Amino acid sequence: VSIRAATVADHQRVLAVADEWWGGRAIAGLAQRLFFDHFADTSLIAEDEHQLIGFLIGFLSQTHSDEAYIHMVAVHPDRRDSGLARDLYAHFFDLARRNQRATVTCITSPVNQGSIAFHVAMGFTSELHPDHDGPGNDRIVFSRDLDPIDAMTTSPVDG
Numbered sequence: 386v387s388i389r390a391a392t393v394a395d396h397q398r399v400l401a402v403a404d405e406w407w408g409g410r411a412i413a414g415l416a417q418r419l420f421f422d423h424f425a426d427t428s429l430i431a432e433d434e435h436q437l438i439g440f441l442i443g444f445l446s447q448t449h450s451d452e453a454y455i456h457m458v459a460v461h462p463d464r465r466d467s468g469l470a471r472d473l474y475a476h477f478f479d480l481a482r483r484n485q486r487a488t489v490t491c492i493t494s495p496v497n498q499g500s501i502a503f504h505v506a507m508g509f510t511s512e513l514h515p516d517h518d519g520p521g522n523d524r525i526v527f528s529r530d531l532d533p534i535d536a537m538t539t540s541p542v543d544g
């Protein structure tokens with residue numbers, strides 16, 4: 386399994402799997418091309434022999450200079466529960482720290498119990514924000530401070 390920065394060529398591949406990987410929810414519309422055009426080097430692609438098995442779309446907050454944000458993460462349904470999303474997050478945490486970010490944030494829908502459990506397991510605190518994305522669109526807002534240990538989880542030789 387390899388994890389690398391995304392390129393614009395990955396956009397169509399992500400679109401092709403997103404709805405299925407979210408259990409049939411219409412989610413591909415959230416993976417706009419702009420992320421692959423303008424946030425490619427902070428987004429991650431996991432592959433096994435060139436087959437897409439996971440992705441993370443993230444960026445360094447332009448408004449909050451100490452913060453990095455994860456917009457989407459998903460793992461192929463057959464490849465879950467083996468620590469791949471944890472690895473993707475570890476890579477992103479490392480990248481965020483190298484860019485002087487102290488906090489990682491993300492949001493999820495209250496119906497996405499799997500995502501909530503995953504983020505709690507990854508050490509995020511959570512808070513329910515009613516109407517966060519407009520009337521009736523409540524969201525769970527996650528936040529996690531980065532610490533020096535995160536820098537050593539993926540690339541010990543780089544310190």
Ligand SMILES: CC(C)(COP(=O)(O)OP(=O)(O)OC[C@H]1O[C@@H](n2cnc3c(N)ncnc32)[C@H](O)[C@@H]1OP(=O)(O)O)[C@@H](O)C(=O)NCCC(=O)NCCS
Pocket residue numbers: 406407408456457458459460461464465466467468469470471472493497498499500502503504506507
């Ligand atoms: C959420 C998701 C990315 C997790 O991927 P994964 O590779 O299976 O997660 P990992 O194996 O790295 O799990 C890391 C930790 O989270 C926990 N976890 C992950 N999914 C969980 C679930 N559905 N229920 C309970 N715990 C879960 C694991 O037990 C593990 O904890 P541990 O290390 O303490 O044992 C995957 O289920 C997915 O792609 N879901 C659909 C897309 C989605 O909802 N994305 C999140 C919102 S953007």
